[in-house]
Amino acid sequence: MKVAILTGGGDCPGLNAVIRAVVRRGEAHGFELVGVRDGWRGLIDGHTFRLSRDAVSGILPLGGTILGTSRTNPFKREGGVDAVFRTVERAGIDAVVAIGGEDTLGVAKRLFDEGLQLVGVPKTIDNDLSGTDYTFGFDTAVGIATEAIDRLHSTAEAHSRVIVCEVMGRHAGHIALHSGIAGGADVILVPERPIDLAQVAAWVMARQERGKNFSIVVVAEGAQVEQGKDATLNAELDEFGHVRLGGIGAYLAKEIERRTGIESRVTVLGHIQRGGTPTARDRVLATRYGVFAADLVRDRRWGMMAALHGDDIVAVSLDEATKELHLVDPKLYEMAEVFFG
Numbered sequence: 001m002k003v004a005i006l007t008g009g010g011d012c013p014g015l016n017a018v019i020r021a022v023v024r025r026g027e028a029h030g031f032e033l034v035g036v037r038d039g040w041r042g043l044i045d046g047h048t049f050r051l052s053r054d055a056v057s058g059i060l061p062l063g064g065t066i067l068g069t070s071r072t073n074p075f076k077r078e079g080g081v082d083a084v085f086r087t088v089e090r091a092g093i094d095a096v097v098a099i100g101g102e103d104t105l106g107v108a109k110r111l112f113d114e115g116l117q118l119v120g121v122p123k124t125i126d127n128d129l130s131g132t133d134y135t136f137g138f139d140t141a142v143g144i145a146t147e148a149i150d151r152l153h154s155t156a157e158a159h160s161r162v163i164v165c166e167v168m169g170r171h172a173g174h175i176a177l178h179s180g181i182a183g184g185a186d187v188i189l190v191p192e193r194p195i196d197l198a199q200v201a202a203w204v205m206a207r208q209e210r211g212k213n214f215s216i217v218v219v220a221e222g223a224q225v226e227q228g229k230d231a232t233l234n235a236e237l238d239e240f241g242h243v244r245l246g247g248i249g250a251y252l253a254k255e256i257e258r259r260t261g262i263e264s265r266v267t268v269l270g271h272i273q274r275g276g277t278p279t280a281r282d283r284v285l286a287t288r289y290g291v292f293a294a295d296l297v298r299d300r301r302w303g304m305m306a307a308l309h310g311d312d313i314v315a316v317s318l319d320e321a322t323k324e325l326h327l328v329d330p331k332l333y334e335m336a337e338v339f340f341g
């Protein structure tokens with residue numbers, strides 16, 4: 001069986017660990033493996049290449065993806081879907097392992113409905129895919145954000161400032177909530193809850209009154225001051241209809257300073273959260289997903305995705321994994337609130 005592997009959407013620590021695992025397990029099953037360049041774009045353009053065991057040697061700890069990635073959506077390109085099927089036929093590809101988040105796996109689900117034999121692996125630092133408890137990459141992003149919050153504490157205290165730390169996560173607040181709890185943030189703001197500026201200022205002032213001359217506010221890039229109104233970097237939409245989020249941190253810092261009179265600054269962590277080597281936990285999870293995905297192919301369980309339920313890797317349908325966003329657990333947020341102010 002000839003099996004193609006692709007990585008789509010934003011990159012994420014652990015992608016290479018999955019690729020290595022699919023190749024190693026796949027070769028043990030007797031598959032011939034090929035890589036697809038830059039996600040779905042490579043299948044549209046016919047850009048595939050042989051992936052041997054040698055090609056994946058040494059990539060386990062590397063960030064990024066040796067295959068490249070893009071946010072190409074074949075359903076938004078003229079003739080895109082036909083081109084994908086043409087490539088699959090010409091290259092003699094029997095099955096595709098699609099490693100991606102909500103968007104890439106949404107395309108995978110639709111292509112599966114159209115007859116493509118494929119399986120999925122859940123990737124994203126945002127951890128917003130339903131059907132799985134955790135996506136790989138999330139643990140690394142949370143670790144990086146937590147270290148940043150730790151570092152911001154000393155400079156905030158030295159200057160008697162409020163520092164707002166803006167983290168990624170799109171429309172889910174998992175990175176903000178987990179790193180905020182781990183880093184001991186004084187306020188954590190997530191998209192799942194509207195921002196109450198008066199309450200944020202009150203929390204900061206409560207600390208001031210207790211003699212704490214600084215505060216750390218962690219905000220998810222998708223948190224909203226007004227419901228339905230994202231802070232965005234520009235008005236352009238990508239091929240999946242997403243805006244580029246960003247700017248809520250700067251807005252908050254200005255508002256906090258205006259309302260409290262305390263000098264405030266913003267730090268936007270951005271792509272630092274996605275780059276570099278995965279944590280040991282993400283390497284293990286990515287490896288388990290990759291091995292399981294190769295087994296799904298061997299068992300011809302098309303349209304399924306590897307998922308983590310508790311401590312077990314199980315198969316869930318791509319339909320289930322992409323039908324809604326996995327949002328922050330309100331109970332965890334309420335627990336975090338114990339430490340606000």
Ligand code: F6P
Pocket residue numbers: 010101124125126168169170221245274
């Ligand atoms: O989905 C992962 C993610 O890093 C989001 O957290 C963020 O909003 C987005 O991708 C950024 O995308 P880009 O790589 O296009 O800047």
